Amino acid sequence: MKTALVVVLAAGLLLVSTRLTAQSVALSSAIPNLAGIWHRKGPLNGKPNAPMAPTNRALGYEKAFDNPLSPTYDCVQIPIPAVMNDDYDFQITQQPDRVIIRYEKMDVVRTIWLEGHGHSKPGAYDYTIEGHSIGRYDGARLVVETTKFTPDSRGFNSNRFIPATAMKKVTETYWREGDVLKMQTVSVDPLVLKEPFRWDYEYSVRKEELTPYDCDPEDSRFGAQFHKSIYPPDK
Amino acid sequence: MRRALRTLSAARFTLAIVVALGWPVEAFAHHSTAYFSKDLKDVVKIEGRVVRFEWRSPHSELFVETQGANGEQVVWRFDTTPAAWLAREGWTKDSLHSGDPVTVEGFPLVGQPYAWLGKVTKQDGTKLVPQRSTGTPAGWKP
Numbered sequence: 001m002k003t004a005l006v007v008v009l010a011a012g013l014l015l016v017s018t019r020l021t022a023q024s025v026a027l028s029s030a031i032p033n034l035a036g037i038w039h040r041k042g043p044l045n046g047k048p049n050a051p052m053a054p055t056n057r058a059l060g061y062e063k064a065f066d067n068p069l070s071p072t073y074d075c076v077q078i079p080i081p082a083v084m085n086d087d088y089d090f091q092i093t094q095q096p097d098r099v100i101i102r103y104e105k106m107d108v109v110r111t112i113w114l115e116g117h118g119h120s121k122p123g124a125y126d127y128t129i130e131g132h133s134i135g136r137y138d139g140a141r142l143v144v145e146t147t148k149f150t151p152d153s154r155g156f157n158s159n160r161f162i163p164a165t166a167m168k169k170v171t172e173t174y175w176r177e178g179d180v181l182k183m184q185t186v187s188v189d190p191l192v193l194k195e196p197f198r199w200d201y202e203y204s205v206r207k208e209e210l211t212p213y214d215c216d217p218e219d220s221r222f223g224a225q226f227h228k229s230i231y232p233p234d235k
Numbered sequence: 236m237r238r239a240l241r242t243l244s245a246a247r248f249t250l251a252i253v254v255a256l257g258w259p260v261e262a263f264a265h266h267s268t269a270y271f272s273k274d275l276k277d278v279v280k281i282e283g284r285v286v287r288f289e290w291r292s293p294h295s296e297l298f299v300e301t302q303g304a305n306g307e308q309v310v311w312r313f314d315t316t317p318a319a320w321l322a323r324e325g326w327t328k329d330s331l332h333s334g335d336p337v338t339v340e341g342f343p344l345v346g347q348p349y350a351w352l353g354k355v356t357k358q359d360g361t362k363l364v365p366q367r368s369t370g371t372p373a374g375w376k377p
Contacts, residue, residue, distance in 0.1 A: 072293070216291055
């Protein structure tokens with residue numbers, strides 16, 4: 001009797017185990033393969049991105065901003081989507097519960113926490129330059145929503161000083177079409193953008209490793225001393 | 236006056252196309268190169284030896300020792316594009332070594348031994364040219 005019970009239990013465990021394995025395989029095969037090193041190819045489907053539409057208060061901030069004040073001179077990394085719209089490449093690594101994106105620009109590394117894995121949520125004070133990113137696979141696409149950004153003078157573009165507030169939200173979507181990675185980004189920040197800022201781009205496979213950015217604050221700030229201030233000198 | 240206006244309109248038109256196409260020519264506005272001369276009359280040509288070559292970002296840097304007008308030793312600093320951009324043009328971190336004899340052309344901050352790099356010619360004739368950027372004068376042909 002005991003032997004029969006053990007056999008039944010073992011068979012049951014085997015059945016459950018087989019089903020779990022099959023489910024895992026089914027899940028992993030449903031996940032799009034976005035992994036690789038990606039090289040900037042051009043705007044998505046060849047369609048140029050529309051310019052940003054800043055509010056008057058954001059334009060006023062930009063006009064008053066004196067270039068040497070930029071934290072970029074001190075190797076302070078820039079936030080998304082500015083990281084993506086400068087002329088550098090990036091690498092995507094997919095893990096079961098997260099996606100890692102490493103950028104050539106300023107050696108930025110982001111972790112995208114995938115839903116359904118019990119990751120903790122950020123606390124009230126948990127603001128960071130790259131924000132808190134939560135991702136999910138929606139069919140063949142990876143959708144990422146990022147909030148909790150530290151306010152930054154270089155909020156949306158590394159070449160402008162349109163500031164971002166802590167209310168900035170960026171939604172990214174990634175998918176593959178053959179050997180091309182496609183990306184859509186939509187940034188909203190009601191106090192500084194009159195309408196969502198879209199930055200859509202596509203990327204080709206890159207075989208070479210990313211080049212380290214290797215910023216040195218002293219060298220990086222060297223040239224700023226020669227930049228004329230837009231303000232009169234202090235007495 | 237009319238000619239000046241035509242030039243301005245052409246410049247605006249070019250800028251509009253550049254912005255519309257999202258070309259990377261805007262890059263570096265965040266790291267201004269505005270203080271380097273864009274006048275081709277100011278281009279400097281320095282013959283000397285490499286002191287050091289810094290393969291980094293946002294600017295790679297080349298330091299070259301040469302002889303000044305009064306026979307004194309002067310070290311010129313040439314800033315150029317980030318390492319990732321140089322790599323696209325075929326440069327590596329070993330493209331230049333301390334002691335290499337070189338001829339370097341660049342666009343100076345007038346009055347200072349400091350310039351934006353235009354071209355490096357090595358003793359064997361090898362030419363190293365960085366990607367064009369906001370530091371490069373419009374009419375420059377390496």
